[in-house]
Amino acid sequence: MTSPSSPTAAETYLFDGPSSRRGRAMNKLFMSLRDEQARATFLADETAYCARFALSPEQTRAVLDRDWQAMLDLGGSIFYIYKLALMDGLSMQYLGGVFTGMTEADFKAAMLAGGRTDV
Amino acid sequence: MTSPSSPTAAETYLFDGPSSRRGRAMNKLFMSLRDEQARATFLADETAYCARFALSPEQTRAVLDRDWQAMLDLGGSIFYIYKLALMDGLSMQYLGGVFTGMTEADFKAAMLAGGRTDV
Amino acid sequence: MSEVIWGLGTSHVPSIGAAMDRGxxxxxxxxxxxxxxxxxxEWLADHTPDVAVLIYNDHANGVDLDIVPTFGIGTADRYTVADEGFGKRPVPDVLGHPELSFHLLQQLVDEGFDLTVFGELDVDHGFTVPxxxxxxxxxxxxxxxxxxIMVNVIRYPQPTAARCYALGQALGRALASFPEDITVGVLGTGGMSHQLAGTRAGFINPTFDHMFLDAIQHDPQKLAAMTREDYIREAGSEGIELIMWLVMRGAMNAEITKVHSAYxxxxxxTAAGLALFDNRAPVAAG
Amino acid sequence: MSEVIWGLGTSHVPSIGAAMDRGxxxxxxxxxxxxxxxxxxEWLADHTPDVAVLIYNDHANGVDLDIVPTFGIGTADRYTVADEGFGKRPVPDVLGHPELSFHLLQQLVDEGFDLTVFGELDVDHGFTVPxxxxxxxxxxxxxxxxxxIMVNVIRYPQPTAARCYALGQALGRALASFPEDITVGVLGTGGMSHQLAGTRAGFINPTFDHMFLDAIQHDPQKLAAMTREDYIREAGSEGIELIMWLVMRGAMNAEITKVHSAYxxxxxxTAAGLALFDNRAPVAAG
Ligand SMILES: [Fe+3]
Ligand SMILES: [Fe+3]
Structure with missing residues (x-):
């Protein structure tokens, strides 16, 4: 429905209007995690917290399982998803490994070698 | 400091950047009054409520005394000030009377006669 | 393509809504x-479009006072009626049309309009009264x-009248490029002359208002050329809301037909004005 | 009039800030x-301006996700450092310059830039790392x-590169018309090539980045002519942040002198880039 010039593909995941609409509840949950008290509440009962933010069953499952790829597919923005990863003590390199099918160590090594110049 | 084309005068009270900066605390207080619970809290102790929103002494006095003209002079926007008037059960015609030195009845009569076409 | 079938300019005075709500x-x-x-x-009841675009301003109800967008667009499924401090108006919430919103957003940003996007928005009397x-x-x-479509009219500096008209013209092009065949009504709201604060409170300028009601049909360029200071002087500090009618007019054809107007x-x-236009050119007599 | 004395383009990678904060x-x-x-x-320490204008983007920290301004400007006295979820960076809050903000707002709105005004704003790593x-x-x-000055780069559709460059040119004019004689530094932030999500995560394009570092000085029009899809393809989905350097470049003179660059x-x-320019034309040799 949006203009044909809007590229979306598994290799890129543009965060556009339709994805922001799809992922809104989940991204709102992620954004709330900036607050320390909210993080404690979330960790005390993650399912209840997801219900409070009205996540869909698929989104709830993705969050509970830390299925980072599914979060992207369900409308998560990487900048919001990252707040959940931060809370878990995970790095952007770890996420990069997940998205590209590498270990964190391999992803880091690829970056130290000058980045993935061939994709 | 703003461009010379920004008109401000007692006959008009443009709500511009500098006035919004001056009136920010007071306008924030007025905006909070959209909420019924907030109105009850305000009415229970107006001075404390003004302190909570960090109003200046002049702004606090203007609010406590319902000095509508002073609220304008201290950076209030009419759309925000009106929320306080609404809470008091006062109309925009009442405020119009205050600003123009008329009774509410006279102001209403002037509007019914076609408005103040000569100012 | 979608087709604009009518444009409606109307004041949005809260007491008009209150008079209706209270019978x-x-x-x-x-x-x-x-x-x-x-x-x-009556004419509008016979010409219901598939979707409407309503140009309005918020009055310190839907958007926090620390954020003042010059132009905004809503992309929500549903817009909740705001509680302005005396309970919600007893009218339905507003259903949105996200697909068309996203299309308009893309086209307008591509044309250099710097819209603020609202994924969620409560709408006040500026929206529900029209x-x-x-x-x-x-x-x-x-x-x-x-x-x-939201326009900042309550905090100086407002967008210029020319910019509002240009936004309307771009809106017309964006609607025309929507891939579905749907009909559209466009509402421009606010005005007419009025001023709420200061010693000039109660100011009404019927001469200006009648000129505006005529020129919005026949000579919108003239209205687009006026400065914001012109509007404030001629129509009062809140009469500048009339710049929102220019967005509506810009989205319509060069020649349009007046269905009805009232003042x-x-x-x-406030002076209350209404002007309804059919987007088709007048049929030549005889 | 105020005078732009330098322009600094720099990445704003959060881990650069973290590396500094942790020694x-x-x-x-x-x-x-x-x-x-x-x-x-070292050069910057000898050329402290009276005020700086910093073009950046928020990363879901200072602005609620339901509101996405294409362009924003802050008018506050003070901007608080945001807590992004791991405590505030141990750096000072930022003092503003409301008089210049209001001047720029008026000039830019008059020129048809539809800014969103922030009376209050928390600033995140996109602001403090530069x-x-x-x-x-x-x-x-x-x-x-x-x-x-805030630019939406994290949600599609971003403003076009051409629009960013035009905003910078208007910013240059607006600074020049400020009535006080003050010196100004301008920072364009974000980039260089990088992508965080998807199977292309980790993408780095040094060829593009070096082209950009050269063209931002000598041929900004070429960069302004690229589409957002060009940026996303060549620089990655987050590399599109580079459009913010064009706002900085637009505010500078046609001919500028490179003080230093690094990659x-x-x-x-992320690939990290830096380019510092003196706003004076190069001195002819010999
Ligand atoms: Fe209004
Ligand atoms: Fe960034």
Missing amino acids: MTAEPVWAPLFEGYRPAR LSVWTPDPGDAWPCPVIP HVPASN | MTAEPVWAPLFEGYRPAR LSVWTPDPGDAWPCPVIP HVPASN
Whole structure:
């Protein structure tokens, strides 16, 4: 429905209007995690917290399982998803490994070698 | 400091950047009054409520005394000030009377006669 | 492509909504205003579009005072009626049309309009009163989905009239490029002359208002060339809301046909105006 | 009039800030990056302006996700450092310059830029990391007041590169018309090539980045002519942040002199670039 010039593909995941609409509840949950008290509440009962933010069953499952790829597919923005990863003590390199099918160590090594110049 | 084309005068009270900066605390207080619970809290102790929103002494006095003209002079926007008037059960015609030195009845009569076409 | 079938300019005075909500429309002070609306309402009831675009301003209800967008667009499924401090108006929430919103957003940003996007938005009397002017008895739902376009008119510096007209022209092109064949109504709201604060409170300028009602049809360029200071001087500090009619007009054809217009003083502290236009050129006589 | 004395383009990678905050700048993985900054920092320390304008983007920290302004400007006295979820960076809050903000707002709105005004704003790493690149040890305060100009780069559709360049040109005119004689530094932030999500995560394009570092000085029109799809393809989905350098470049003279540039991979998942320009034309040799 949006203009044909809007590229979306598994290799890129543009965060556009339709994805922001799809992922809104989940991204709102992620954004709330900036607050320390909210993080404690979330960790005390993650399912209840997801219900409070009205996540869909698929989104709830993705969050509970830390299925980072599914979060992207369900409308998560990487900048919001990252707040959940931060809370878990995970790095952007770890996420990069997940998205590209590498270990964190391999992803880091690829970056130290000058980045993935061939994709 | 703003461009010379920004008109401000007692006959008009443009709500511009500098006035919004001056009136920010007071306008924030007025905006909070959209909420019924907030109105009850305000009415229970107006001075404390003004302190909570960090109003200046002049702004606090203007609010406590319902000095509508002073609220304008201290950076209030009419759309925000009106929320306080609404809470008091006062109309925009009442405020119009205050600003123009008329009774509410006279102001209403002037509007019914076609408005103040000569100012 | 979508096709604009009509444009409606109308004041959004809160007391017009209150008079309707309280069943006071037949009272002597209100009857002339609502009588003036009747022919427009009848025509509109026969010309319901698939979707409407409503250009309006928020009055410190839907958007926090620390954030003032010059132009905004809503992309929500549903817009909740705001509680402005005296309970919600007893009217339906507004259904949106996200697909068209996203299309307009993309086209308008591509044309260099720096819109602020609202994924969620409560709409106040600036939005619901024009809907009530259009449809007095909506029942459970307004006649069609509505997309809000928000314009800053309450904080100086407002966008220029020329910029509003240009936005309307770009809106017309963006609607025309929508891939679905749907009909669209466009509402420009606010005005007419009025001023709420200062010693000039109660100011009404019927000469200016009548000029505006004529020029919005025949000579919008003239209105677009006026500065914001011109509007404030001629129409009062809140009369500058009239720049929002130029967005509506810009989205219409060069030649349009007037269906009906009405003008009445007072609605509260305001002159109330209405102008309804068919987007087709006038049929030549004889 | 105020005078732009320099322009600084720099990445704003959060881990650059973290490396500084944790005293890791001399460690082997970080030392080359900070060595590359040194000549720029030394020159900047000798050329402190009266005020700076910093073009940046928020990363879901200062602005609620339901509101996405294409362009924003801050008008506050003070901008608080945001807590992004791991405590605030141990750097000073940012003092603003409301008088200049209001002047720029008026001029830019008059020129048809539809800014969203922020009366209050928390600033995240997109703002504070460039300040740290400029001034590694600010002590209690940054070297001068700073005005934020915000650009939406994280949600599609971003403003076009051409629109960013046009905003910069208008910013240059607006600064020149400020009635006080003050000096100004302009910072364009974000980039270089990087992508965080999807199977292309970790993408780095040094060929494009070097082209960009050269063209931002000598041929900004070429960069302004690229579509957002070009940027996303060539620089990655987050590399599109580079459009913010065009706002900085637009505010500078046609001919400018390079003081220093640096390029390093990696800083976290990102190529980090820096380019510092004196706003005076090069002195002809001999
Ligand atoms: Fe209004
Ligand atoms: Fe960034």
